[in-house]
Amino acid sequence: MKNLIAERMDRLTPSGIRKVNEKALAMEREGKKIIHFEIGRPDFDTPEYIKKACIDSIQAGDVFYTSNFGTTELREAIAWKFRTQNGIDYQASEILVTVGLSEAVYAVLCSILNEGDEILVPDPVWINYVNVPKLLGAVPVTYHLLEENDYQIDLEEIRSKITDKTKAMVIITPNNPTGGVLAKETLEELAKIAKEHDITVIADEVYERLIYDGEQHVSIASLPGMKERTVTLNGFSKAYSMTGWRLGYAAAPEELIKTLNKLHQHATTCATSFVQKAAVTAIYEEKDEVNDMVKEYQRRRDYAADAINQIDGLSCKCPKGAFYIFINVKELGKSSAEIASYLLEEAGLAFVPGDVFGPEGEGYLRMSFANSYDNIVEGCEKLKAAIEALRN
Numbered sequence: 250m251k252n253l254i255a256e257r258m259d260r261l262t263p264s265g266i267r268k269v270n271e272k273a274l275a276m277e278r279e280g281k282k283i284i285h286f287e288i289g290r291p292d293f294d295t296p297e298y299i300k301k302a303c304i305d306s307i308q309a310g311d312v313f314y315t316s317n318f319g320t321t322e323l324r325e326a327i328a329w330k331f332r333t334q335n336g337i338d339y340q341a342s343e344i345l346v347t348v349g350l351s352e353a354v355y356a357v358l359c360s361i362l363n364e365g366d367e368i369l370v371p372d373p374v375w376i377n378y379v380n381v382p383k384l385l386g387a388v389p390v391t392y393h394l395l396e397e398n399d400y401q402i403d404l405e406e407i408r409s410k411i412t413d414k415t416k417a418m419v420i421i422t423p424n425n426p427t428g429g430v431l432a433k434e435t436l437e438e439l440a441k442i443a444k445e446h447d448i449t450v451i452a453d454e455v456y457e458r459l460i461y462d463g464e465q466h467v468s469i470a471s472l473p474g475m476k477e478r479t480v481t482l483n484g485f486s487k488a489y490s491m492t493g494w495r496l497g498y499a500a501a502p503e504e505l506i507k508t509l510n511k512l513h514q515h516a517t518t519c520a521t522s523f524v525q526k527a528a529v530t531a532i533y534e535e536k537d538e539v540n541d542m543v544k545e546y547q548r549r550r551d552y553a554a555d556a557i558n559q560i561d562g563l564s565c566k567c568p569k570g571a572f573y574i575f576i577n578v579k580e581l582g583k584s585s586a587e588i589a590s591y592l593l594e595e596a597g598l599a600f601v602p603g604d605v606f607g608p609e610g611e612g613y614l615r616m617s618f619a620n621s622y623d624n625i626v627e628g629c630e631k632l633k634a635a636i637e638a639l640r641n
């Protein structure tokens with residue numbers, strides 16, 4: 250019998266996050282209590298005004314295919330958001346609406362990477378940015394995000410890794426899994442490098458609204474001369490707590506958007522009609538909903554980061570954005586996977602071992618604080634007890 254599975258599929262590794270999640274769910278089915286710190290999704294319900302807009306849209310009969318690019322109404326709303334919140338003058342024609350940001354990531358990478366092209370990606374990183382280039386036969390070249398550098402990019406390292414084959418550079422700010430936020434000065438230097446070496450920047454800004462301590466998110470496409478060489482990626486999943494609605498978008502020069510759309514047409518046709526309608530409402534009619542969620546994330550972050558730093562053997566930077574704490578467990582002298590497995594089995598605490606995000610993640614656990622304050626308090630107490638037991 251012929252081998253059914255295409256060889257290229259061997260280049261993909263299954264999601265390490267799902268692996269932890271599935272094990273945790275299996276333990277729950279056996280009756281064990283698990284506190285979920287592994288899941289990268291907001292725990293809040295989608296704000297009511299957005300749900301209502303969706304229901305109204307279904308009732309009004311918005312149940313058909315839309316333009317493959319997305320509705321004009323939504324593309325204009327996204328362009329308005331870019332103008333008013335990010336200082337980038339994108340036109341509606343420079344925006345493609347996709348089924349979650351994940352689809353946009355896939356479409357962008359497929360549209361720009363030839364076999365053998367190199368793409369600079371962070372390590373640690375949300376692993377799609379490594380796996381999709383590999384699937385395409387391109388080469389992900391990693392640059393390091395280190396705790397001692399406050400998870401900023403080492404510009405010298407970036408320069409040293411650029412070759413004739415470097416086509417693009419991925420930046421993610423705020424970052425998953427480190428919670429780091431890139432400083433404006435870093436982005437300015439990266440912009441210089443991108444222009445000097447004719448590199449396209451893929452800027453993933455899906456966590457832009459989840460930012461703390463008065464930090465300001467800066468979009469690299471807003472810097473002089475960068476709009477034409479940047480693909481800005483964003484979506485509704487994290488800010489509006491809409492992960493299950495599957496809605497994202499890419500903004501880029503019109504020619505590239507048309508190319509992305511060719512793949513998007515063949516893969517998904519268009520994003521869901523009534524979800525797009527609700528997204529227009531999400532953008533224009535937002536009041537305090539997102540800011541209230543951010544305040545609550547900050548409260549949880551403050552508690553958790555403080556509690557973790559008081560546990561002997563653990564430490565962490567207080568993240569400036571997203572909803573992840575990257576916990577340093579190096580002092581414990583065991584691998585991240587061993588510690589994650591111990592904490593799940595012995596304490597019912599589900600964390601993602603950092604090596605899932607790349608080699609630089611080894612020695613860390615990713616904790617998502619998109620969980621209730623009470624669960625975070627209980628989880629940190631259990632964590633303290635479990636680490637004490639491990640050290641004795």
Ligand SMILES: Cc1ncc(COP(=O)(O)O)c(C=O)c1O
Nearest residue numbers: 289349350351375425484486497
């Ligand atoms: C950095 C990053 N980019 C993109 C995504 C995908 O988001 P979406 O739910 O819109 O597909 C995620 C999801 O966790 C993410 O962490």
